[in-house]
Amino acid sequence: MQRRFRLRDSRDFARMRREGRTLARGGLLLSILPNGLDHNRYGFVTGKALGKAVVRNRVRRLLREAMRQLHPQLQTGLDIVLVARQSLVGKPFSTVRRLLEDLCDQAQIRQEVKGADEG
Numbered sequence: 001m002q003r004r005f006r007l008r009d010s011r012d013f014a015r016m017r018r019e020g021r022t023l024a025r026g027g028l029l030l031s032i033l034p035n036g037l038d039h040n041r042y043g044f045v046t047g048k049a050l051g052k053a054v055v056r057n058r059v060r061r062l063l064r065e066a067m068r069q070l071h072p073q074l075q076t077g078l079d080i081v082l083v084a085r086q087s088l089v090g091k092p093f094s095t096v097r098r099l100l101e102d103l104c105d106q107a108q109i110r111q112e113v114k115g116a117d118e119g
Contacts, residue, residue, distance in 0.1 A: 005071075007043035007079055016043070016081050023103050027087030028063075028096075030103040035079040042067055043081040050089055059084045066097040075109045 007013070020033040035041060044063050046056040063082050074080075088096065104110040 005040060005042055007041040007081065012041075012079060013043060013045075013081065016079060020079070020081070021107070023106050025103050025106070026095075026099045027085040027089075027091070028099050028103060029081075029083035029085065030100075030107060031081040031083070032107055032109060033079045034077055037077060039076055040071065040074060040078045040080060043079070045081060045083040047084075050084060050086060055089055059088060062091075062093055062096045063100075065093065066100045069097065070100060070104060070110070073110050073112075074104060075111060078109060080109075 007016075016031045016033055020031040022029055022031045024030075042064075044060050044067075046060045046063075048056070050056050050059055063084065067080075067082065082100070088099075091099075101110070
């Protein structure tokens with residue numbers, strides 16, 4: 001994911017906890033807050049409670065890839081933070097992606113992609 005799409009500053013994460021809207025589903029938390037920019041920024045939180053570094057890195061890679069694929073379908077101008085919980089560890093990519101899609105639909109930030117059903 002490009003650098004401009006990354007949410008890295010601890011002040012931004014603190015602002016998300018304070019002001020953001022949070023939804024949870026199946027071991028994944030999604031926090032959303034408008035950012036006033038013309039693009040989205042994404043943050044990924046995988047705490048030590050998930051396991052050792054190998055486990056945390058795998059979960060983070062799955063979340064990043066799922067978000068990368070979903071990015072073109074999302075509304076712009078949002079800060080989005082994904083927090084992984086223990087029950088997400090060991091899940092296949094298809095499950096992680098489906099959870100993320102469900103959360104984005106629940107938050108009403110996913111747009112219909114034109115041309116996807118045509119053909």
